[in-house]
Amino acid sequence: MRFFALVAASVMLLAVAAAAAEYNVVDYGARPGGRADDSAEAFLAAWAAACNDSSSPVMRVPAGTFLVSQAYFKGPCRSAAGVVLAVDGVVVAPSAVDSSAWIMFHYAHGLKIRGGTLDGNGHAYWACKSKTTPGRRCPHGTTTLDISQSRGVSVRRLTLVNSKNAHMAIFDCTDVTLRGVKMLAPRDSPNTDGVHVQLSTDVRILSATIRTGDDCVSLGPGTSDVVIRNIKCGPGHGISIGSLGGEAGEAPVRNVTVEAAELTGTQNGLRIKTWGKPHPGLVESVTFAGVTMRGVQNPIVFDQSYCPGRGNVNCPGKSSGVKISDVKFTDIQGTSATPVAVRFDCSSTNPCTGIMLNNVNLTYNGKQAKSFCKNAHVRLLPRVAPRRATAYRPALPCQLESRPEIRLVGLRLPVLCLPVLRLPVLCSCYACPSRASPSARDRAGDPTAGPAPPSRSPHLLVYTHMLVIYFQDILGCGKFKKLGLQNEEALQKCFGDIISVGNDHWSPHMVHGAAAASPSNAPNVDGNDTQDIDIDLTQDKATCEEGDTNEVEQISPVNANGKRPPRPAPPKAKKQKSGTALTIQEAVTSMATSATSYASTKQGKYSIDEVMEHVIACGATYETNEHFIASELFVKKEQREMFMTFRNNEVRFSWLTRKYMAKYGN
Incomplete structure (x- = not known):
């Protein structure tokens, strides 16, 4: 019986401790129920109390609507487990925020956000941006939720709506998980990205629904080890890596995986975008798998000549210095809203390499879509179909922008064209099939034809068959062999609908936290870095006076009269101050100290x-x-x-x- 009593008492103590660890914003002065009373100070006070709690603190926002002008939550906090922000209500922003971020978390290690809604109230800002009045001044494009320089962050079931700019930004963070989040804004709302990630590693975006006016997810420089899974995107601009290469010295983007994504009615599907500038950069080890497209304008696109503005004055030569390599597309299915579903427009100075497509089947108006390739080395893998009759299809005409030449095993040959297995035709630096196996034409027309034997090295094929096999068995390539660049008119028709709409990608800006200590490598203007110089005026004075008493007295020489000149009289000591004078001096000193502190x-x-x-x-x-x-x-x-x-x-x-x-x- 005594044991059960102890257990009950322990449970009660735990309950009391748990209750004591909750910090409700209403208890700190927050007022729900409208858009008139600013609760920012109450939110900050509740955070300060929770952040100072070393147990497992919970900062709670109860049901209701709370107006918060702006909130900057700064850590690090005392709790090793981090602060839990439990939101049951709606937090709404004013129509204008004088900053580039509205809700900010800085050094918030272990932060956990659960539930609730953040309303960016961006309608007035969008209306201002949509006007074309010369000289108009719009407020800042404010990010709704900004998490920076934090690690071990988890956000679940949070809804962000109507942001003035990006809904969420993750900047310089490690180990961040977003699960079950929703981000909603009208299709025509400008620059309302869903999630932007930059200079961060180990980021997971899982089971998210993002319907905005810009990128659903955008990955900026210095992003690595990212997993995006079970995401529903659209409307918006799709899933983007970039833009990259806009500035010198950008860190690479690597180890990105996008799985089980659905994109509906988006401007782009899976995109890598780099500026047409020579700044070096790198994108590598990227995998897109199990993606479904529904009416996407540009399902797969590499754009390495991005340069918004008039005349491309910022992009001399429009040749990107960013290298794209080792990018895989597997099981990409669906419909394109334009004839060209796959577009690889790569850099002339840094061609794309290691691009692989496996089981990519995109259609346009019920027919197989087309593709475009420039400066890209693409490998196509066959789809293992259940029936032989559908294992192969005839190749479509090659859409070549030009016919550059390459050198393989000592032979100078134009770029060859690959037959496609349930894929659009892509141009690549590989040889065509040899006569050693049934031709692509025979396989396309023979439903009983079996799968192709394993392909041999393209170098070996070129060396063995030389020009005998050149374009011989590939449907649609003949006119390009004979006419070459005389087909430019057809190319213009094919790609005339691909236009640039200018800067369609938000570049995140945010305000971060207060000052930290000076960097360790800051120059030391005081002398030796390892030597501390202490200056104590009282000690100096005492030493000087002691030296006067111990100094050997100097004897003046005798003058012509046999007398020594008179010694100079020592200065008279200052009269000791009275009590009133001391009081006045202390008051003046205090005032001077206060003035110095204020300054x-x-x-x-x-x-x-x-x-x-x-x-x-x-x-x-x-x-x-x-x-x-x-x-x-x-x-x-x-x-x-x-x-x-x-x-x-x-x-x-x-x-x-x-x-x-x-x-x-x-």
């Missing part, structure tokens, strides 16, 4: 000159966009301190770029 508060921890030196050090030199936006931002000490929290120059430069694009690049 320090206004100036902040970092001066403008000091921060601008770091701006230049990170690569934002004079006459650059980043230097220009820094000169605007860093008149405010809060912005200077945020900038100095970033861990290295790469992060700082990327942040400045995003700030500039948020204000001037939309």
Whole structure:
């Protein structure tokens, strides 16, 4: 009996402890029920209390609608498990937010967000952006939820709607999981990306529904080890890697997997986009598998000549320095809204390599869609069909933009064309089938024909058969063999519907946290880095006075009269101050200290000159966009301190770029 009593008491104590670990925003002054009373201070107070709790704190937002002007939740917190933000109600933003992010979490390690709705209230902003009035000034395009420099973050069942800009941004984070999230905005809402990930690793986006006016998911520079699974996307601009290569020194994107995705009515499906600039970069080890397309305008697209603006003045030569390699497409099915379903427009100086397509079947208006390939090395794998009759189909005419030449085993041959097995025709640096096996034409016409034998090395085929096999058994290639570039008119008809709509990709900008300590590699202007110089004025004075008493007295020489000149009289000691004088001096000293403290508060921890030196050090030199936006931002000490929290120059430069694009690049 005593044992059961102890158990009951323990359960009660645990219940009390659990109740004590919950911090309800209403208890800190939040007022639900409308859009008039700002609850931002109450939210921040509840977070401060929860963040200071070392147990397992829960910050709760109860049912109801809460207006929050802006909230910046800063860590790290005391709890090793992290703070749980449980949202049962709706948190709504004002129509304008004077920042590039509305709800921000910085250094929030172990953060867990559960349920609720964040309403970005972006209608007024969209209306302003849609107007064409010259000289109009729209408010900032604000990101709804910004999580930066955090690790071990989990977001579940959260709904984000009507964001002014991107719905969610993950910046410089590690180990982030989004599960069951929803992001909703009208089809025509500008720049309303779903999730943007940048400079982050080990990110999982699972079972998400994203219907917005821009990319469902976009992956920026420095992103690696990303898994996107069971996502429903559309309307919007699809799933994008990029844009990349816009600035020098961008980190690579690698190890990305997209599985079991559904894209409906999107502008793009699976896209890799890079600027037509020579800045070096890398995209590698990317897998797209089990993706269904429904009425997608550009189901598969590599665009390495992206350069919005007039005249392409920012892209000399329009040749991208970003290398794309090892990208696999497997089990991609569905319908295209345009005739060209697969478009590989790769860099002339860095051709795409290691591109593989396996069981890709995309149709347009009930017929097999076409494809386009430039500067890409593509490998096609056959689909193992249950019936031989459907194992092979005749190839479609090759859509060639040009006929570059390559050199294989000492022979100079034009680019050859591959027959396609349930695929559009792609142009690649591989040889055509040899006479050693039944031709593609025979297989296409013979329903009893078996599968093709294993293909031999293309180099061996070219060496063995030379020009005898060139274009011999490939349907639709004859006119290109005979006429070559005289088919440009047909090409223009085929690709005339592919147009550029300008900058259709949001570049994230956000405000990050307060200042941290100066970087360890900051120059030390005080001398030896390992030597501390202590200056104590009182000690110096005592030493000096002691030296006077021990010094050997100097004897003055005798003058002509036999007398020594008079010794100079020592200065008279100062009269001791009275009690009133001491009181006045203390008051004046206190006032001076307060004035110095106030001036320090206004100036902040970092001066403008000091921060601008770091701006230049990170690569934002004079006459650059980043230097220009820094000169605007860093008149405010809060912005200077945020900038100095970033861990290295790469992060700082990327942040400045995003700030500039948020204000001037939309």
